[in-house]
Amino acid sequence: MTSRTGIAPGADGELSIDDRLALLRRMLEIRFFEDEVQRLFTKGLVRGTTHLGQGQEAVPVGVCAALRDGDTMTCTYRGHGAVLAMGAPLDEAFGEILGRANGLCRGKGGSMHLTDLRVGALGSYAIVGAHLPITVGAALAARYTKSGAVGVAFFGEGSTNIGAFHEALNLAGIWRLPAVFVCENNLYGEYSPYASTTPVDTIAERAASYGMPGVRIDGNDVEQVRATAIEAVERARSGDGPTLLEAMTYRQVGHSRSDPAKYRPEGELEQWLERDPIVVYERVLSEAGVDADALASIRASAEEEVAAALERAAASPEPELGSRLEDVYAS
Amino acid sequence: MIATTYKQAITQGLADALAEDDSVFLFGEDVAAAGGVFKATEGLRERFGDTRVLDTPISEQAIVGAAIGAALMGLRPIAEIMFADFAGVCFDGLANQLAKYRYMTGGQASLPVTVRMANGSPGGFGAQHSQSGENWFLNIPGLKIVVPGTPADAYDLIRAAIRDPDPVLYYEHKGLYNIKGPLRAAADARAEIGCAELVRQGGHVTVVATQLMRHRAVEATQVLAGEGIEVELIDLRTLVPLDLDAVLASIERTNHLVVVQESSFGGSWGATLVAAVLEQAFEILDAPPLVVRGDETPIAYAANLESAWLPDSQRIAEAIRRTVAY
Ligand SMILES: Cc1ncc(C[n+]2csc(CCOP(=O)(O)OP(=O)(O)O)c2C)c(N)n1
Ligand SMILES: [Mg+2]
Numbered sequence: 001m002t003s004r005t006g007i008a009p010g011a012d013g014e015l016s017i018d019d020r021l022a023l024l025r026r027m028l029e030i031r032f033f034e035d036e037v038q039r040l041f042t043k044g045l046v047r048g049t050t051h052l053g054q055g056q057e058a059v060p061v062g063v064c065a066a067l068r069d070g071d072t073m074t075c076t077y078r079g080h081g082a083v084l085a086m087g088a089p090l091d092e093a094f095g096e097i098l099g100r101a102n103g104l105c106r107g108k109g110g111s112m113h114l115t116d117l118r119v120g121a122l123g124s125y126a127i128v129g130a131h132l133p134i135t136v137g138a139a140l141a142a143r144y145t146k147s148g149a150v151g152v153a154f155f156g157e158g159s160t161n162i163g164a165f166h167e168a169l170n171l172a173g174i175w176r177l178p179a180v181f182v183c184e185n186n187l188y189g190e191y192s193p194y195a196s197t198t199p200v201d202t203i204a205e206r207a208a209s210y211g212m213p214g215v216r217i218d219g220n221d222v223e224q225v226r227a228t229a230i231e232a233v234e235r236a237r238s239g240d241g242p243t244l245l246e247a248m249t250y251r252q253v254g255h256s257r258s259d260p261a262k263y264r265p266e267g268e269l270e271q272w273l274e275r276d277p278i279v280v281y282e283r284v285l286s287e288a289g290v291d292a293d294a295l296a297s298i299r300a301s302a303e304e305e306v307a308a309a310l311e312r313a314a315a316s317p318e319p320e321l322g323s324r325l326e327d328v329y330a331s
Numbered sequence: 332m333i334a335t336t337y338k339q340a341i342t343q344g345l346a347d348a349l350a351e352d353d354s355v356f357l358f359g360e361d362v363a364a365a366g367g368v369f370k371a372t373e374g375l376r377e378r379f380g381d382t383r384v385l386d387t388p389i390s391e392q393a394i395v396g397a398a399i400g401a402a403l404m405g406l407r408p409i410a411e412i413m414f415a416d417f418a419g420v421c422f423d424g425l426a427n428q429l430a431k432y433r434y435m436t437g438g439q440a441s442l443p444v445t446v447r448m449a450n451g452s453p454g455g456f457g458a459q460h461s462q463s464g465e466n467w468f469l470n471i472p473g474l475k476i477v478v479p480g481t482p483a484d485a486y487d488l489i490r491a492a493i494r495d496p497d498p499v500l501y502y503e504h505k506g507l508y509n510i511k512g513p514l515r516a517a518a519d520a521r522a523e524i525g526c527a528e529l530v531r532q533g534g535h536v537t538v539v540a541t542q543l544m545r546h547r548a549v550e551a552t553q554v555l556a557g558e559g560i561e562v563e564l565i566d567l568r569t570l571v572p573l574d575l576d577a578v579l580a581s582i583e584r585t586n587h588l589v590v591v592q593e594s595s596f597g598g599s600w601g602a603t604l605v606a607a608v609l610e611q612a613f614e615i616l617d618a619p620p621l622v623v624r625g626d627e628t629p630i631a632y633a634a635n636l637e638s639a640w641l642p643d644s645q646r647i648a649e650a651i652r653r654t655v656a657y
Binding site: 047048049096099100103105107108109110111112113126127128129158159161162163164189190191192196197198263318319321323324325328 | 360361364365368386387388389390391392393416417419420454455456457458459460626627628629631632633634635636637639640
């Protein structure tokens with residue numbers, strides 16, 4: 001059995017070199033994808049705004065590497081990485097962000113709403129907290145239908161202050177549902193540092209109120225993320241209930257495109273750039289004996305694949321005007 | 332008068348209210364240190380301090396609830412809910428608690444709460460950040476609803492909302508933040524809650540619009556004037572209470588009505604206005620009233636789909652021509 005990312009799951013199984021390279025490759029694809037989105041935004045080709053997650057790639061890649069076909073995932077407006085980590089096609093993701101007919105949502109959703117049910121990506125949600133109860137529902141359905149599936153939700157630390165977070169975790173806790181709640185603690189909610197809005201030291205400790213384990217991990221260490229996620233996913237799958245993971249990470253860019261992120265203390269970004277999950281993992285792999293050429297060629301091929309996907313997306317037409325009247329109702 | 336932007340008019344209105352009355356305070360997500368997501372509260376924390384201008388966690392239910400509690404205790408809170416679409420998260424607080432408190436307690440207290448929300452399309456923000464939220468609250472007696480469309484009205488109505496003894500939902504239009512215009516000098520010329528503005532006089536047809544649609548309707552009237560169609564344009568500025576008298580007085584003169592709104596039809600203010608006009612003035616209409624509006628769909632992200640959804644000056648002009656020619 002392979003996981004969604006084609007990497008052998010199983011906490012005990014050592015990761016092969018190929019598995020490790022696959023993790024790296026996925027992070028690189030997401031990084032290059034988002035770098036492109038940033039450029040497209042600057043060129044005026046992305047409408048409204050877009051929320052990028054450069055620096056956070058290890059969290060979705062590590063977690064989704066612990067999932068298998070049939071498992072589900074929900075995420076936020078900062079969800080390009082998570083949707084791609086589930087295996088959504090790069091070109092259709094670009095197409096959606098460009099508002100094209102080939103987009104994942106036919107151009108109707110946009111950057112904040114990437115959704116691909118084919119790969120279990122149940123949606124990117126732009127109302128903070130909205131998806132957490134929805135994940136509970138997906139997990140409830142998994143148990144109801146005995147599908148054995150697990151539902152994962154990604155969300156920011158700021159989202160743990162909204163009512164929906166507490167209701168969702170409580171319900172998942174009391175029903176011991178097969179869910180994994182993954183908080184990407186990137187230290188800021190919009191422009192507010194996390195300590196200014198959250199009166200506890202860790203998000204992980206909030207789990208105690210909902211009768212589930214809470215674990216804080218290094219979210220920039222993709223193998224640690226994966227290993228912890230495997231434990232949580234297995235716990236969920238075996239009927240032992242949900243887990244709250246708090247992955248410490250950092251968004252290297254502003255909240256959205258209108259945010260120059262001036263509120264960051266001096267030196268903070270630089271410190272985190274040194275702990276960039278991709279840089280860190282390339283170092284790990286190089287110490288494990290992967291030569292520089294191999295790393296460079298993975299980079300190059302990821303970059304090429306992203307560029308080719310963008311080209312396909314850009315060649316896709318605008319949606320037909322009449323399509324705006326479709327999809328409101330099923331019948 | 333120096334021209335200010337719509338956004339500056341709001342900031343100035345908030346500042347003047349904070350300066351005038353110690354019981355006024357302002358809170359919401361990122362409104363203080365960052366000066367607001369739309370920068371409409373910039374500089375207020377620096378000027379009034381952090382007991383009067385407060386940042387909150389992402390907790391809309393708590394924001395609205397806290398505004399109600401503080402108002403009960405005699406304060407005049409201004410709560411910001413950022414995008415109007417987020418009112419869904421705190422709907423109970425607004426619709427069941429804030430709106431009904433005074434009535435359900437037999438008038439024991441009034442709740443002078445102002446709730447600021449940012450409305451509107453066509454910014455490309457997608458279906459959950461582009462709606463005109465005022466329509467959601469039309470069927471909830473107890474809430475007043477204002478929808479300023481110019482800098483002068485933005486200033487006057489934020490002042491009026493804060494001064495008002497009742498809860499007021501104050502909708503700012505995202506697409507208007509940077510438009511410029513003069514503020515009103517004389518206090519007696521100020522816009523008041525419940526009072527429409529006659530933007531332009533004309534004998535052939537009454538057109539009623541608010542916010543962005545007011546500006547698009549102005550464009551349409553200019554084109555139509557060249558064709559000999561004289562439009563009387565009314566900006567309601569307040570949806571509840573509705574200035575029906577102003578609309579009826581105009582229809583007395585024009586015998587035609589076209590409403591332009593940035594939302595779909597069902598349950599909208601335009602539909603409500605047409606119903607009210609038909610109830611009272613059926614006989615004086617020479618043509619069926621028309622509501623120019625968005626399709627019965629959510630708002631799509633793609634540029635061409637979003638702009639097809641939103642009425643533009645051509646569509647407005649076409650509707651007016653049809654009504655006049657009926
Ligand atoms: C209900 C609601 N309130 C406010 C917002 C505006 N908003 C969008 S993102 C955000 C911050 C979220 O912070 P966090 O949960 O830490 O996620 P991050 O953006 O850091 O990934 C806020 C306040 C929203 N989208 N929905
Ligand atoms: Mg955050």
